Amino acid sequence: MREPILEIQDLSVEVSGRRILNDINLKVYEGEVHVLFGPNGSGKSSLIMAILGFPAYKVVSGKILFKGKDITGLPTDERVKMGIGVAFQNPPAIRGVKLGSVLRRLTPNEEKINDLLRKVKISSSFLERDINLGFSGGEIKKSEVLQVLAQNSDFLIFDEPDSGVDVENLRVLGTVINEALQGRSALIITHLGVILQYINANIAHVLMDGSIVCSGHPTKILGQILNEGYAWCEKCLKVRTLRCEL
Amino acid sequence: MSEGKDAALRAISKPSPFGPDLDISQYSRQPRNWEPCPISSLPEDILRRALEVGVTPEDRERAGTFFQIDHSVIYRAIQRLFEDKIEIMSAKEALEKYDWLKDYWWRIVRVDTDKYTALAELAFDQGYFIRILEDQKITLPLQACLFISTDNLNQNVHNIIVAEPGSEAQIITGCTLHHTVHRGLHVGITEFYIKHDAKITFTMIHNWARDFDARPRSGAIIDDNGVFISNFICFKPLRSLQMYPTAYCRGVDARARFNTIIYGLGNSYIDVGSKIVLQNEGCRGEIISRAIAADRAQIYARGFLEGAHSGTRAHLECRGLILSEEAAIYAVPELVAKTQGAELSHEAAVGKIAEEQVQYLMARGFSKGEAESLIIRGFMDVSIFGLPKDLEREIQRMIDITAERAL
Numbered sequence: 001m002r003e004p005i006l007e008i009q010d011l012s013v014e015v016s017g018r019r020i021l022n023d024i025n026l027k028v029y030e031g032e033v034h035v036l037f038g039p040n041g042s043g044k045s046s047l048i049m050a051i052l053g054f055p056a057y058k059v060v061s062g063k064i065l066f067k068g069k070d071i072t073g074l075p076t077d078e079r080v081k082m083g084i085g086v087a088f089q090n091p092p093a094i095r096g097v098k099l100g101s102v103l104r105r106l107t108p109n110e111e112k113i114n115d116l117l118r119k120v121k122i123s124s125s126f127l128e129r130d131i132n133l134g135f136s137g138g139e140i141k142k143s144e145v146l147q148v149l150a151q152n153s154d155f156l157i158f159d160e161p162d163s164g165v166d167v168e169n170l171r172v173l174g175t176v177i178n179e180a181l182q183g184r185s186a187l188i189i190t191h192l193g194v195i196l197q198y199i200n201a202n203i204a205h206v207l208m209d210g211s212i213v214c215s216g217h218p219t220k221i222l223g224q225i226l227n228e229g230y231a232w233c234e235k236c237l238k239v240r241t242l243r244c245e246l
Numbered sequence: 247m248s249e250g251k252d253a254a255l256r257a258i259s260k261p262s263p264f265g266p267d268l269d270i271s272q273y274s275r276q277p278r279n280w281e282p283c284p285i286s287s288l289p290e291d292i293l294r295r296a297l298e299v300g301v302t303p304e305d306r307e308r309a310g311t312f313f314q315i316d317h318s319v320i321y322r323a324i325q326r327l328f329e330d331k332i333e334i335m336s337a338k339e340a341l342e343k344y345d346w347l348k349d350y351w352w353r354i355v356r357v358d359t360d361k362y363t364a365l366a367e368l369a370f371d372q373g374y375f376i377r378i379l380e381d382q383k384i385t386l387p388l389q390a391c392l393f394i395s396t397d398n399l400n401q402n403v404h405n406i407i408v409a410e411p412g413s414e415a416q417i418i419t420g421c422t423l424h425h426t427v428h429r430g431l432h433v434g435i436t437e438f439y440i441k442h443d444a445k446i447t448f449t450m451i452h453n454w455a456r457d458f459d460a461r462p463r464s465g466a467i468i469d470d471n472g473v474f475i476s477n478f479i480c481f482k483p484l485r486s487l488q489m490y491p492t493a494y495c496r497g498v499d500a501r502a503r504f505n506t507i508i509y510g511l512g513n514s515y516i517d518v519g520s521k522i523v524l525q526n527e528g529c530r531g532e533i534i535s536r537a538i539a540a541d542r543a544q545i546y547a548r549g550f551l552e553g554a555h556s557g558t559r560a561h562l563e564c565r566g567l568i569l570s571e572e573a574a575i576y577a578v579p580e581l582v583a584k585t586q587g588a589e590l591s592h593e594a595a596v597g598k599i600a601e602e603q604v605q606y607l608m609a610r611g612f613s614k615g616e617a618e619s620l621i622i623r624g625f626m627d628v629s630i631f632g633l634p635k636d637l638e639r640e641i642q643r644m645i646d647i648t649a650e651r652a653l
Contacts, residue, residue: 075608075614077608077609077611080608080610091606092600092606094606094607094624095565095624095625096626096630097607097621102607105610105611106611130627151611
């Protein structure tokens with residue numbers, strides 16, 4: 001029987017006493033790519049922080065299993081070492097900490113780093129810059145993708161890899177991400193779904209007000225969202241709730 | 247009695263406006279006597295301490311060397327290649343040799359500034375004289391070590407650095423002590439004369455002990471198109487350190503820059519500032535300071551920019567990192583514009599390590615301790631100081647050695 005690489009069971013999370021995720025259930029199997037849609041503030045990034053175990057994101061019920069092991073109580077670094085790699089949407093700038101020094105910690109293989117730099121089309125001088133300090137939107141995305149690929153994780157999470165990126169860079173990033181996804185499992189958060197032009201996702205979920213309200217075929221769901229907005233999801237949710245009540 | 251001695255006597259009880267007021271009578275004036283010898287023949291423990299403050303026994307790595315232990319000058323040498331380009335000698339020797347030197351003595355730092363300058367005049371214990379001859383570009387750094395080997399000793403040095411027109415040099419001064427020394431007072435007067443088109447990069451590293459006091463008093467005059475860069479590094483705990491060096495950009499297009507990195511540990515009371523006075527057209531100044539306060543350390547990071555002439559510009563950047571609930575950092579930036587054409591600016595930020603930065607690095611697999619250590623090291627990054635690459639590497643190496651232990 002196939003085991004999911006990531007399994008989230010009835011997960012509810014609070015930040016500063018405020019509930020931000022409700023009874024989330026999600027199973028990602030080996031080799032599957034899942035997409036998470038949702039309006040601003042619906043809890044998409046919070047779900048990632050909860051998967052990573054950031055201390056502000058307090059699990060009030062449920063659990064997170066990774067490779068069959070309950071990781072709900074583990075510190076972030078231990079979860080990551082088990083094979084989770086995250087490309088953040090808005091990573092913090094850290095003065096004096098060079099991107100290169102972080103990358104070299106993730107992989108001591110200089111050849112691999114140079115190869116990744118070529119793939120994301122960025123010069124090696126980029127490695128000497130303070131991480132995320134004064135980076136443009138495109139540079140942040142490239143830096144995040146570089147780090148995640150250097151980590152060589154089994155499970156990849158990309159938080160809005162397509163936001164704030166111009167067409168040219170989007171093509172570069174989309175191609176690199178798609179290549180990285182071959183044979184791997186992933187969760188990709190996207191607001192407008194532009195990245196889906198470059199990658200093949202298996203299943204999509206819609207997160208509204210901290211709950212997964214809908215799951216289905218990625219292009220079909222994206223099409224509905226682009227046509228009718230998230231109002232369609234609310235309507236769909238009501239219909240399904242009514243059906244259940246009936 | 248000379249005018250200087252007279253002024254010193256009047257100021258001998260005058261406290262400094264900053265830092266704890268020290269009872270200067272509590273320190274010993276009885277040094278151990280050291281005979282001149284090559285640095286390489288010094289005991290291993292002295293060499294090790296000297297190396298930590300950038301002073302190497304390898305003559306070939308330095309254009310020239312001055313080494314003083316307690317009140318004795320034990321070594322001074324110039325590498326053959328640079329013999330006709332620089333002069334290095336003890337301050338007493340230089341005063342005897344050059345009559346004109348009296349015109350450079352107490353001309354930038356006033357002898358009656360406070361009790362410490364007065365003490366340096368009344369109980370003068372050597373120090374060095376370094377002169378870079380006209381148009382000479384010195385490709386290797388010069389080094390000076392002011393070492394204390396006697397517990398509770400008072401060491402008062404007076405240094406003069408003259409960069410003749412068109413000359414260029416890097417000078418590393420390491421101030422440190424023997425591991426058996428716990429208490430004491432170091433007073434260091436340093437006067438820099440940067441003549442037109444000359445450039446001096448001066449790096450001073452202090453490594454003292456938990457009950458030690460240091461009161462450096464420095465000043466620089468920079469003439470037309472001259473450049474003065476001063477780097478100060480202090481990473482070891484000490485009882486108190488107070489200094490407020492001043493650079494006077496006197497000539498047209500003169501430039502001054504102060505870079506400071508302080509790591510306050512234990513009960514250290516550290517009050518370090520930098521002043522730049524822009525006195526002529528086109529003068530530029532920059533002060534960059536990084537202060538880290540751990541344990542119960544109290545750090546005052548001061549900065550003072552004075553625009554006294556139009557067409558001048560200066561910036562002050564002060565950042566502080568607090569690693570303990572009991573530590574404190576006081577950032578005190580001051581800007582004084584005395585004319586409309588002076589552009590002065592500052593930015594200051596003090597706080598603890600940002601949690602989101604730690605979490606971000608943990609999400610890359612670093613442990614919490616590793617993430618914090620990386621952030622602290624990054625905070626002390628010297629690449630922003632705009633130094634020559636060799637010197638930058640050397641300072642980074644010293645930071646790594648001391649940070650390793652501090653962290």
